[in-house]
Amino acid sequence: MDIxxxxxxxxxxxxxxxxxxxxxSVRKGDFLCIVGTNGTGKSTLLKLILNLLKPDKGRILIxxxxxRHFKSFNKISYVSQKATDFNSDFPATVEEVVSAGLYPSFGxxxxxxxxxxxxxxxxxxxxxxxxxxxxxxxxxxxxGQQQRVFIAKALINNPxxxxxxxxxxxxxxxxxxxxxxxxxxxxKKFGITIIMVTHxxxxxxxxxxxxLQLRDDxxxxxxDSEDFSQETIFTHVHHKxxxxxxxx
Amino acid sequence: xxxxxDIFSQGYxxxxxxxxxxxxxxxxxxxxxxxxxxxxSIGDALSHSSLAGVAIGLCFxxxxxxxxxxxxxxxxxxxxxxxxxFPNYSEMATAIVLSFGVGMAAIFSGFTGSASxxxxxxxxxxxxxxxxxxxxxxxxxxxxxxxxxxxFRELFYITFDEEGAKLSGIYVKRINLAxxxxxxxxxxxxxxxxxxxxxxxxMIIPVACAMTVSKSYKSNVAFSVFFAMxxxxxxxxxxxxxxxxxxxxxxxxxxxxxxxLLLIRKRR
Numbered sequence: 001m002d003i004x005x006x007x008x009x010x011x012x013x014x015x016x017x018x019x020x021x022x023x024x025s026v027r028k029g030d031f032l033c034i035v036g037t038n039g040t041g042k043s044t045l046l047k048l049i050l051n052l053l054k055p056d057k058g059r060i061l062i063x064x065x066x067x068r069h070f071k072s073f074n075k076i077s078y079v080s081q082k083a084t085d086f087n088s089d090f091p092a093t094v095e096e097v098v099s100a101g102l103y104p105s106f107g108x109x110x111x112x113x114x115x116x117x118x119x120x121x122x123x124x125x126x127x128x129x130x131x132x133x134x135x136x137x138x139x140x141x142x143x144g145q146q147q148r149v150f151i152a153k154a155l156i157n158n159p160x161x162x163x164x165x166x167x168x169x170x171x172x173x174x175x176x177x178x179x180x181x182x183x184x185x186x187x188k189k190f191g192i193t194i195i196m197v198t199h200x201x202x203x204x205x206x207x208x209x210x211x212l213q214l215r216d217d218x219x220x221x222x223x224d225s226e227d228f229s230q231e232t233i234f235t236h237v238h239h240k241x242x243x244x245x246x247x248x
Numbered sequence: 249x250x251x252x253x254d255i256f257s258q259g260y261x262x263x264x265x266x267x268x269x270x271x272x273x274x275x276x277x278x279x280x281x282x283x284x285x286x287x288x289s290i291g292d293a294l295s296h297s298s299l300a301g302v303a304i305g306l307c308f309x310x311x312x313x314x315x316x317x318x319x320x321x322x323x324x325x326x327x328x329x330x331x332x333x334f335p336n337y338s339e340m341a342t343a344i345v346l347s348f349g350v351g352m353a354a355i356f357s358g359f360t361g362s363a364s365x366x367x368x369x370x371x372x373x374x375x376x377x378x379x380x381x382x383x384x385x386x387x388x389x390x391x392x393x394x395x396x397x398x399x400f401r402e403l404f405y406i407t408f409d410e411e412g413a414k415l416s417g418i419y420v421k422r423i424n425l426a427x428x429x430x431x432x433x434x435x436x437x438x439x440x441x442x443x444x445x446x447x448x449x450x451m452i453i454p455v456a457c458a459m460t461v462s463k464s465y466k467s468n469v470a471f472s473v474f475f476a477m478x479x480x481x482x483x484x485x486x487x488x489x490x491x492x493x494x495x496x497x498x499x500x501x502x503x504x505x506x507x508x509l510l511l512i513r514k515r516r
Contacts, residue, residue, distance in 0.1 A: 091468035
């Protein structure tokens with residue numbers, strides 16, 4: 001069953017056509033990586049899907065619902081690129097940040113019971129291995145730990161899809177590996193569909209099953225991760241043909 | 249001590265004290281959101297716009313507080329519009345509106361007739377607080393506290409993840425606009441009492457002090473209100489004893505306490 005359908009979508013910035021007549025679909029339980037060089041519109045595509053930008057043309061359906069009028073906010077979650085941007089003085093605890101994720105389940109002027117809220121926050125934090133940091137200030141955590149907290153916030157409503165925009169930017173290699181494993185686990189063990197924009201395809205490709213490659217000319221292709229992986233290795237082998245110029 | 253009792257037994261001083269305390273509750277409530285959204289200069293932009301409103305009001309014979317509120321609400325809407333047009337350069341919006349406010353205030357202040365009326369809004373005239381002023385501040389304080397209480401979760405979410413908040417079903421644009429309008433109203437009311445030039449300090453300094461001791465967002469809000477009340481009480485006492493301008497004394501008391509807190513934190 002298709003949980004996301006992108007149908008003939010185009011989007012231009014004033015000086016450049018970013019996405020041209022893009023169509024693809026994602027099935028429930030897929031792990032899709034969106035890749036491409038800088039400026040090919042990876043984050044733009046994610047914003048179009050999430051209705052943070054409006055496409056010039058085409059339609060996007062999330063679980064059958066048009067993204068322009070999408071209201072089932074507890075079905076989806078989003079982890080932004082800036083999630084690890086907290087400085088050490090930001091006065092909010094891990095519990096407060098993760099609790100904010102409950103908003104779609106309750107809404108304006110509706111509040112969860114304190115016990116229920118604490119239980120849900122603890123459970124989400126335990127899933128990402130951050131339950132011991134419950135009372136800590138978010139800014140005191142490392143970039144990788146902050147990202148785990150944001151994944152916990154994304155998990156708190158048991159969403160069907162999690163969208164991530166470059167979640168491994170600015171964090172150390174060990175933390176990147178552990179976040180990739182965590183995302184793989186969420187996809188395989190809990191069946192959550194994951195759609196992730198990434199620069200660092202080599203770290204995550206093992207866990208994903210599909211890759212959407214965006215090209216400079218606005219076109220794109222959807223391939224199986226296994227095929228993409230082999231092509232990438234092939235590309236790397238071509239580096240042996242690089243010629244080094246002599247520098248003085 | 250007797251001098252203090254004498255001073256605070258006067259009706260005008262009790263009104264001044266009540267108004268200052270109400271302002272010290274509402275300004276840090278707004279200040280918390282402003283600081284965490286990294287928009288600290290918005291208070292300055294709106295207070296300078298309110299000065300332009302005061303000057304226009306005095307010039308054309310309107311109630312200067314009403315014209316200050318109208319002018320700073322317009323300024324607030326312009327700030328939100330420019331922020332929307334340049335989302336990655338939101339500080340630019342406050343700088344543009346601040347310059348506009350200063351320019352307008354400078355031009356119209358030349359036609360206000362009595363300079364002392366306009367000066368009252370620059371540095372405040374808390375001692376000249378009337379009973380009407382007291383009830384106006386009380387009424388608006390209740391509204392501000394209610395709005396900030398109702399939007400507490402939404403504003404907190406927006407401070408750290410505006411896109412995430414939008415994707416959670418929060419009407420981010422409307423809430424940002426409502427918040428900026430509330431800020432404009434608070435700035436205009438407080439300009440009459442503590443002074444337009446110091447009001448933004450009352451929004452920011454208590455929050456900065458709270459950030460040195462708080463362990464959560466909720467405690468940061470509570471501590472910032474506590475510090476603002478502390479500065480206000482100490483500032484009013486010191487200004488009464490030494491015949492100083494109350495607005496300036498309150499702000500300088502806050503700065504001294506902030507420096508002490510930063511030194512203590514550094515030694516830990």
